Amino acid sequence: MYRELLLLGVLRHKQMHGYELHEFINRDLAFCTDIKKPTAYHLLQKMAEQGWITEIPETNAPTNRPPRTVYQLTPVGEAKFLDYLRQNLATYSPSYFNGDVGIAFIEALPPEEAVELLGYRKVALQKALDAVNHPHVEAHGKGGMWLIIEHQKRHLQAEIAWLDDVIAHISNQSHSQ
Amino acid sequence: MYRELLLLGVLRHKQMHGYELHEFINRDLAFCTDIKKPTAYHLLQKMAEQGWITEIPETNAPTNRPPRTVYQLTPVGEAKFLDYLRQNLATYSPSYFNGDVGIAFIEALPPEEAVELLGYRKVALQKALDAVNHPHVEAHGKGGMWLIIEHQKRHLQAEIAWLDDVIAHISNQSHSQ
DNA sequence: AATTGAATAGTCAGGATTGACTAATTCAAA
């Protein structure tokens, strides 16, 4: 349901055709979702059927390519957007961390190996944090976007701190055994 | 792919039939995933086809109910488990927060309303944190499970701290305008 | 003894998702 909100929110800002929309989301809203192209098209079509957006065949006949369809928010869509937005802001929907599954079974591996593997995970995490701290990303956000970048930063910092503790814990176990 | 790891890891501990497995995951591993029953059955069947687990029709003919199928790890499955486990531990796979989508469009609402709505979100978050801190949950985890509970705790604390900042930020904006 | 409600055990149709594909256009280098 947050995908519909996302699509409506972007279309609210500016009418777009499907490809453009998907590009925009994958570039500027990559922290929010990794929605795939066919999924985006599918949702757009469904929302058009509901009357939340209209499908406008692009007028300026461009040579001979199949005419692109431009999507535009309707008043009904605007209302839906506000409804979804309020719902989203007012509720907490938990996230799942698939990295936790490995941690759950960490005792299946010798502590030394576990610590080594988690070391690689930490490098990846640190790289993700560096990417968020990179000025290029920083520059990109005013308004709501800035808050999301800050969120991502905090989240990754907490992840790294926890992972350090996990590594220390396992190391400790391995030594005191 | 983390679902297969999860199922294999549980079956490694003890052979089970589908229903039991799903119950176990939804009770004791609820922080890791919210896998649905039909999905669990589907994955079990697929893994049986791959030869990672065997389907054993339950022997002790229980009255006249359709015989339950018990799933049991094979040596191939054990190898796959270790393979997936190593991969899981060594990599970082980012999580998406669908609560962020609302934040991205927060400027569409008057600051006062946004702050009020985020207040509800905070209550929900705080309740989730209280649930994790509840002794019942605490008691449940030794080994890997304890680490996951700690993870959840840290994550929720970071979420609340960030949300407080967001609320302060929006409030501030609304006042200084 | 019959009825109700919950727990156990699993299935299935239908919708959601996506990897892989087509096909035109642009751009750069050989």
Next chain:
DNA sequence: TTTGAATTAGTCAATCCTGACTATTCAATT
């Protein structure tokens, strides 16, 4: 100016996922 790679634009078949359903057993009430 021809080749080849990258970008733009979208589609489709195959797979994945799950809400809703069936059906049995068990326990407690009436």
